[in-house]
Amino acid sequence: MSDLASLVRNIPDWPKPGIQFKDITTLLSDPAGLRDAITRLATPFRGKGVDLVLGTEARGFLFAPAVAMELGAGVVLARKPGKLPCKTNREEYALEYGVDALETHADAVAPGQKVLLVDDLLATGGTMTAAARLVERMGGEIVGCAFLIELTFLPGRERLAPRPVHSLIKYATED
Numbered sequence: 059m060s061d062l063a064s065l066v067r068n069i070p071d072w073p074k075p076g077i078q079f080k081d082i083t084t085l086l087s088d089p090a091g092l093r094d095a096i097t098r099l100a101t102p103f104r105g106k107g108v109d110l111v112l113g114t115e116a117r118g119f120l121f122a123p124a125v126a127m128e129l130g131a132g133v134v135l136a137r138k139p140g141k142l143p144c145k146t147n148r149e150e151y152a153l154e155y156g157v158d159a160l161e162t163h164a165d166a167v168a169p170g171q172k173v174l175l176v177d178d179l180l181a182t183g184g185t186m187t188a189a190a191r192l193v194e195r196m197g198g199e200i201v202g203c204a205f206l207i208e209l210t211f212l213p214g215r216e217r218l219a220p221r222p223v224h225s226l227i228k229y230a231t232e233d
């Protein structure tokens with residue numbers, strides 16, 4: 059099994075001073091690492107009847123289709139505002155300065171469908187909480203939230219509770 063943490067590159071002070079950016083492009087370009095990451099994101103959710111895997115724009119899109127194929131599920135996109143062509147629902151979330159928002163098509167999830175949410179990284183949990191609310195507004199049942207990376211010194215997991223959180227690589231400190 060690959061040591062996934064060794065395949066992630068830390069970029070200090072990017073995109074601004076004080077941020078330790080976790081660059082996953084080095085993991086994506088490693089064939090064994092990529093395969094292991096997809097398998098391990100999907101594993102806890104096998105046999106759980108997952109109908110749909112939701113990916114959040116943009117890096118969630120890199121993992122959602124592969125995880126969905128592992129689980130025999132379809133894919134739903136949670137996109138930045140104005141990108142989806144049909145009727146949408148929107149959920150806003152706070153950024154350090156200002157607000158951002160995610161949208162899904164209003165009919166993307168049918169009531170009672172089981173949905174797994176996927177993104178590359180859990181930080182404050184604002185992004186994934188917005189995605190979770192969109193699914194819940196449509197009557198979807200959230201089976202879990204799966205991340206390649208979790209920054210455990212931030213309260214993302216608590217913010218998503220009681221929704222189950224699964225992560226493969228945990229960073230307990232900022233650097």
Ligand code: AMP
Nearest residue numbers: 078079080117179180181182183184185
């Ligand atoms: P949050 O909403 O605070 O949980 O932030 C998660 C989103 O922001 C994910 O889509 C990540 O891609 C991105 N993100 C936040 N912090 C980092 C970081 N340190 N390195 C890379 N991506 C990050």
